[in-house]
């Protein structure tokens with residue numbers, strides 16, 4: 001029998017992709033600072049109460065994502081009515097739902113650099129992506145981003161703004177975002193995955209003012225990455241369309257129970273968020289003292305650093321590898337950059353020590 005001709009079935013945009021690579025860590029020895037997770041584990045007391053709470057979850061039934069208790073807690077937490085949010089299996093799934101719903105002539109505008117999934121998902125949905133180059137010094141959006149003065153004035157666009165931006169750690173200019181929202185040829189997605197670590201106000205309160213605004217949130221970065229729970233907020237018009245394509249039981253029962261429990265015990269996370277912000281500033285000053293890297297200020301739970309001398313790249317990569325330090329590295333224009341998650345005090349101290357040693361080599 002002849003082999004299957006995969007290209008007769010699978011679209012080119014998928015054939016051209018490589019599978020997303022996740023760093024696998026073998027032992028607990030590695031300094032794992034690559035995925036912007038929280039490295040704080042639950043306190044013993046909370047762990048016990050949590051186990052007690054979820055043990056009665058009815059896993060024999062399909063999940064009830066309309067559970068009154070959970071909905072009421074989320075409405076209160078985000079100050080929004082339930083009709084204006086949907087849940088996703090992580091905000092990744094919500095990015096996918098947004099992009100799945102779009103017509104092919106909507107241009108997907110993505111800052112560069114930013115979170116890679118926007119572009120990956122757009123491409124396998126056969127949408128055209130258009131990079132928005134950030135300014136090299138502060139990584140802000142260009143003033144002329146709206147393109148109003150160009151011939152494509154009426155073309156439809158969707159903008160994805162990670163706010164604060166991954167991997168640069170800064171917030172984009174709010175006025176530029178608001179100007180884009182004033183133009184109904186645009187949809188603007190404000191992805192607030194890291195907003196717990198910043199002191200900027202959420203855009204959620206504008207969803208009823210701007211019907212072309214979508215806000216994404218997640219609990220992944222504050223200590224619940226394993227639960228996979230994200231939320232999409234939007235005015236009625238857009239959200240009613242997304243509700244049609246969201247799979248009915250996309251969030252499992254254990255996650256729903258867990259979120260209910262943790263919203264009732266949010267102090268556990270508040271404490272760690274504050275610690276992370278304090279640690280970020282400490283790590284920022286420690287790394288700023290090293291003369292071979294430049295450290296960028298950050299409002300998120302990670303720091304972006306750049307090697308000042310490109311001749312150090314190979315040696316630095318080898319050093320990280322030899323010492324089991326896992327951080328996010330990049331390719332192409334970004335090859336001298338590294339994104340480092342802010343870890344626990346012990347991890348940050350260890351990391352700062354290693355990076356100081358490298359400077360002395």
Ligand SMILES: Cc1ncc(COP(=O)(O)O)c(C=O)c1O
Pocket residue numbers: 035036089090091092093115162166191193217218219220225228229230
């Ligand atoms: C900007 C941004 N948005 C969304 C996500 C995905 O989050 P989730 O775990 O909710 O899928 C990430 C994860 O790294 C991110 O950096």
